[in-house]
Amino acid sequence: MGMTIGEKIIARAAGEEKVAPGEIHTVTLDRMMSNDGTTHLTVDKYNTKLKHPRIADPKKVVFIMDHNVPADNPKTAAAHKKMRDFAREHGIKLYEGQGVCHQVMMEDYVCPGELIFGADSHTTSYGALGAFGTGVGGTDFLYAMVTGTSWVMVPETLRFNLHGRLRKGVTPRDLILKIIGDIGANGANYKVMEFAGDGAHGLSISDRMVLCNLTVEAGAKAGIVEPDEKVIEYCEKHGRKAEHMFKSDEDAVFAKVYEYQLEDIEPCCVRPDFVDHYDTIANVEKEKIRIDEAFVGSCNNGRLDDLHMAAEALKGKKVSPRVRFLVAPASQKVYQQAIEDGTIEALVDAGAMIMNPNCSVCWGSCQGVIGENEVLVSTGTRNFKGRCGAPSSKVYLANAGVCAASAAAGYLVSPEV
Amino acid sequence: MEQFTGKVWVLGDDIDTDIIIPTEYLALPTVEDMKPYGFSPLRPELAGQIRKGDILVAGKNFGCGSSREQAPEIIKALGIRCVIAKSYARIFFRNSINNGLLLIENSQVQEDVKEGDSIIVKVGESISLNGKDYPIQPLPGNLMEILEAGGLVAAMQKRNGIRRA
Amino acid sequence: MGNTLIEKIIMKNTGLKDVAPGQIVTVRPDRVMIHDIFIPFVAEKFEEMGFTKLDDPDKVVLIYDHLVPASLVEDIRHFKIGDAFAEKYGLTHVHRSDGICHQLMTEQGYAKPGNIVFGTDSHTTTYGCVGCFSTGIGYTEMASILGTGELWVRVPETIKVELEGALPDNVMAKDVILTLLGDLHSDGATYKALEFTGSGVDAMSVSSRMTISNMAVEAGAKCCLFRPDEKTCEYSKVSMEDVAWLKADPDASYERTVHYDAKDIKPVLAAPSRVDNIHKVSELEGTPIDQVFIGSCTNGRLEDLAAAAKIMGGKKVAVRTIVTPASRDIYKAALKAGYLETLSKAGCIITQPGCGLCCGRAGGILADGEKVLATNNRNFLGRMGSSKVEIFLGSPKTAACSAISGRITMP
Numbered sequence: 001m002g003m004t005i006g007e008k009i010i011a012r013a014a015g016e017e018k019v020a021p022g023e024i025h026t027v028t029l030d031r032m033m034s035n036d037g038t039t040h041l042t043v044d045k046y047n048t049k050l051k052h053p054r055i056a057d058p059k060k061v062v063f064i065m066d067h068n069v070p071a072d073n074p075k076t077a078a079a080h081k082k083m084r085d086f087a088r089e090h091g092i093k094l095y096e097g098q099g100v101c102h103q104v105m106m107e108d109y110v111c112p113g114e115l116i117f118g119a120d121s122h123t124t125s126y127g128a129l130g131a132f133g134t135g136v137g138g139t140d141f142l143y144a145m146v147t148g149t150s151w152v153m154v155p156e157t158l159r160f161n162l163h164g165r166l167r168k169g170v171t172p173r174d175l176i177l178k179i180i181g182d183i184g185a186n187g188a189n190y191k192v193m194e195f196a197g198d199g200a201h202g203l204s205i206s207d208r209m210v211l212c213n214l215t216v217e218a219g220a221k222a223g224i225v226e227p228d229e230k231v232i233e234y235c236e237k238h239g240r241k242a243e244h245m246f247k248s249d250e251d252a253v254f255a256k257v258y259e260y261q262l263e264d265i266e267p268c269c270v271r272p273d274f275v276d277h278y279d280t281i282a283n284v285e286k287e288k289i290r291i292d293e294a295f296v297g298s299c300n301n302g303r304l305d306d307l308h309m310a311a312e313a314l315k316g317k318k319v320s321p322r323v324r325f326l327v328a329p330a331s332q333k334v335y336q337q338a339i340e341d342g343t344i345e346a347l348v349d350a351g352a353m354i355m356n357p358n359c360s361v362c363w364g365s366c367q368g369v370i371g372e373n374e375v376l377v378s379t380g381t382r383n384f385k386g387r388c389g390a391p392s393s394k395v396y397l398a399n400a401g402v403c404a405a406s407a408a409a410g411y412l413v414s415p416e417v
Numbered sequence: 418m419e420q421f422t423g424k425v426w427v428l429g430d431d432i433d434t435d436i437i438i439p440t441e442y443l444a445l446p447t448v449e450d451m452k453p454y455g456f457s458p459l460r461p462e463l464a465g466q467i468r469k470g471d472i473l474v475a476g477k478n479f480g481c482g483s484s485r486e487q488a489p490e491i492i493k494a495l496g497i498r499c500v501i502a503k504s505y506a507r508i509f510f511r512n513s514i515n516n517g518l519l520l521i522e523n524s525q526v527q528e529d530v531k532e533g534d535s536i537i538v539k540v541g542e543s544i545s546l547n548g549k550d551y552p553i554q555p556l557p558g559n560l561m562e563i564l565e566a567g568g569l570v571a572a573m574q575k576r577n578g579i580r581r582a
Numbered sequence: 583m584g585n586t587l588i589e590k591i592i593m594k595n596t597g598l599k600d601v602a603p604g605q606i607v608t609v610r611p612d613r614v615m616i617h618d619i620f621i622p623f624v625a626e627k628f629e630e631m632g633f634t635k636l637d638d639p640d641k642v643v644l645i646y647d648h649l650v651p652a653s654l655v656e657d658i659r660h661f662k663i664g665d666a667f668a669e670k671y672g673l674t675h676v677h678r679s680d681g682i683c684h685q686l687m688t689e690q691g692y693a694k695p696g697n698i699v700f701g702t703d704s705h706t707t708t709y710g711c712v713g714c715f716s717t718g719i720g721y722t723e724m725a726s727i728l729g730t731g732e733l734w735v736r737v738p739e740t741i742k743v744e745l746e747g748a749l750p751d752n753v754m755a756k757d758v759i760l761t762l763l764g765d766l767h768s769d770g771a772t773y774k775a776l777e778f779t780g781s782g783v784d785a786m787s788v789s790s791r792m793t794i795s796n797m798a799v800e801a802g803a804k805c806c807l808f809r810p811d812e813k814t815c816e817y818s819k820v821s822m823e824d825v826a827w828l829k830a831d832p833d834a835s836y837e838r839t840v841h842y843d844a845k846d847i848k849p850v851l852a853a854p855s856r857v858d859n860i861h862k863v864s865e866l867e868g869t870p871i872d873q874v875f876i877g878s879c880t881n882g883r884l885e886d887l888a889a890a891a892k893i894m895g896g897k898k899v900a901v902r903t904i905v906t907p908a909s910r911d912i913y914k915a916a917l918k919a920g921y922l923e924t925l926s927k928a929g930c931i932i933t934q935p936g937c938g939l940c941c942g943r944a945g946g947i948l949a950d951g952e953k954v955l956a957t958n959n960r961n962f963l964g965r966m967g968s969s970k971v972e973i974f975l976g977s978p979k980t981a982a983c984s985a986i987s988g989r990i991t992m993p
Contacts, residue, residue: 072943074949076947077952324679326651335932353650353651369652369657371656436964443619444619457964486721507802508718511719511723515720569722570631573631573725574632
């Protein structure tokens, strides 16, 4: 019996010929990433709870500051200092203000076939390059950092065969939110969501990242797109070699197989307060829901495609005076590209506020917080109650075009075609 | 002539508005909420120690820095009856009068005073400490009018006929 | 006897034939500025005072800058109250995310040469760069002006500051005002007007003059005036005839005159934690720093970003460096000129225009024991974190060179 991509990556990391769902294996990790959301706590544990503290291989560890950058109060500043000092002391590569951790990891580190732990749930993003990225808590991360290893239970795999192409104005974000709406916010608990088919291969790496990033919102342990030529190209362009291009065997066993025709996907607008409260913008816009803030950014939707889509939706328009419209490019590289092609200028002209690349509104502190009873439409990852500010506030999730068009209109609306 | 006695707290020169109330607390909803943080960068415990009727004695350029009116409001809310300093920054000076906080200018008493001493203030006339009198200048007439009305809000209320003179 | 610049402006506004220092007069301001931190208090006091309408809504400018973007849920309350006030009383000049109030007031033409402008912020002195008498007031006074359209002022004495000659290449307007602060001290100009003259000032851009008038309040000054010239007229979109009256008489009386030879001015820093604790950069050179901040109403303009970009081009910063342009227009101009891309590639964090770090509410707060070299206007205890953060104030050139080396460095 064959193996799925996820099983093959774990087998490689465990040094086993073959692994099967349900088995527990000790694995050697290819890389570990931790950001300023939790690193200071991990550092505290490292310094106080361990008898013989050491780091197995500092080269495999990456620290990235992105949640509260630049620091917005003495507490976050102190947390940053702890992280910075620890990185310096132990020779760990530290990024500060270069962008959202997952975007930076994709640009600088991730290779197909790797097993990567990140102390952040959206580590699933790395499946865009055919890697197994998964989020862990601080204690798991600490163990991994100290030993270079961890244990994993081999997950079952759900296979999503994607066919055709998304229509104009429809994004991979609309697709994955539709899938989450269909299978539910725990529909892939402990499982790998594997994407393949001509529809998957038609997607750019950036698109695949959108897909894999949000798989955790269905409870998935990892989201992986079957790697192809585009992955090799991306790695080469970023100075890396793609070595372990795993595909699922013909006779691999999937817990379930889903088929999606991409032409059928519509622009969505997920309602508060949960990621699986799926609806289409076509439905929601009938209600003329007023908004106070709009956001384009985050590890899910802060890349060039998204900024282009936002600028396009704002063409010839201005942001409504009633709306605060924040745009946070996912990384400095994205920001620089968007400067070069004039997108930043177009957005600034229309009245957007351009944030320094970081988690921004999606993280719900530091910048762009929303107030009591306010309504936000966001390209962020989550719309949980109080995620972006006051507990009484409401967050709708949509693509960058819908967010930008709504910023101009002052209420939830589709972009003009 | 109005006269009162108060226990003294002593501060130095150039007590700026960020010391009186740091910016991070300015968005708190009310002066009452901000009050505990008064003077916190310099003496975090001071706000809790000040009692109603106490007097602040400071050096030169008291209240320099920003235009935040919370500075005199907090001093008043903490119960400070008046401030005696060698000199005041201009915006703070205006803001204090507008909020009915009495400011006295004197450059000698600082040499003799210790924290915890009592000072007797005869408004517009003199201050005295341990039996020694220190002369003070009266305020210009238009400012006394605002002070006597209880601040600028009350003065405007009179103007607008919603408070009897 | 003749009159100084500030006296001329007050005479024009009041219609009085002569005024003298010490005199108390009532003026009718041409504009007033309120920012987001204080609008809730202004609104409350305004209604508490019993006013039901504004004296002149067109004269009022409301600017959100201290809390943009909001870092706390409570910040939003300020925007809501501001929006409601604007709607109720018919304000038309409202800027919600366009940059720092003081930059916008001159840049957007609200404060013009010869005007009198009051603002709920101490750095309102900034508009003196175009020959406008502008000064900061509290929110209670602002509320009364909104209702009455007038305010009493004491005619200030004037200190004349002469700057002759050309500044050395590594010296900027920031070094001039810091040097002056060191000499005058933080209360040396309390209640007084500063009037800048001389060939060194004539050679300066309006932006550079803005840096100086902005920080004049750190010496306690009520205002800091520059006589308008062609550069001013171009910037403020007025004609030279409009401002012909705006000059001090030859026999005007000054409290005193301070003279500087521009060539003698050195790059300097205000060391922690007083604005008048001035040291030459050369004396402090080599001091390790943890962060650099280039921005604020003092030094967040195009020429400041240009200076930084020129120094940082092709290099990488050694410490975290935060760049905050002063306004949306400056951000755009810096985009077009390529400065933001250069700075981003050098590793700078470029933020949305706003008060940011300078007002200590977000935008790069520091941890205890850290040192920052910043281009803004205050280094008071606790301004950018706890009282254990040390702040050095310097020019954008000094800041950029220090960012590259990670230590205080001579430009």
